Amino acid sequence: MGFVTVSRIENDHISPTVAMLEKLARALGISVREFFPPARRIKRRRPEVAMVDENTQRTRDPWSTKKKDPAPRGVHRFDRRGERPAGWQILFTCGQHHRHKEWIGPGKSDAIKAWHSRKNRVHDEPGWCPREEQRQLEATRRAREAQAVTVRQYAEQWLTAHVAHEYRERTAEQYRSTFKHHVYPAFGECLSGS
């Protein structure tokens, strides 16, 4: 086969015959098949009844590779990576239009449940944002702490207002000493409310 013929085939001017292809393949040391790119698999809708006897109509393609129980769009699985174990993360938009990510854990159903529950809160409480909520809780806790009295402050008050008046000087002194040496070192700075 002349190179002009080959060139014409390459440039799509002529179509090679089967005999030509066989010659070319032999020359190149390949099989004729390899001239043809692997056919793209055409996904043809299988006729719904084709695989089935008349009585049992299947709604799902029997060869379907689709997941049987797909997770909602906002629920994603992550493979194990370094320290982080495999598990599920959810993604949702809060009431203030942020996109929030939240790592749930190894359970898919937990992730789906959590995702629905966040969605419901966004729906039920306009403007709800988990980050904002966390910030407010933190602020409340700090405010309460600021108001709280430490054990030492509380005890001093009690010693002054009560013990000093009700008890003899020696007894009051003993109380003071007990607090000073035993209570304050351990609990002095604890909050009296806790």
Ligand SMILES: [Zn+2]
């Ligand atoms: Zn938010």
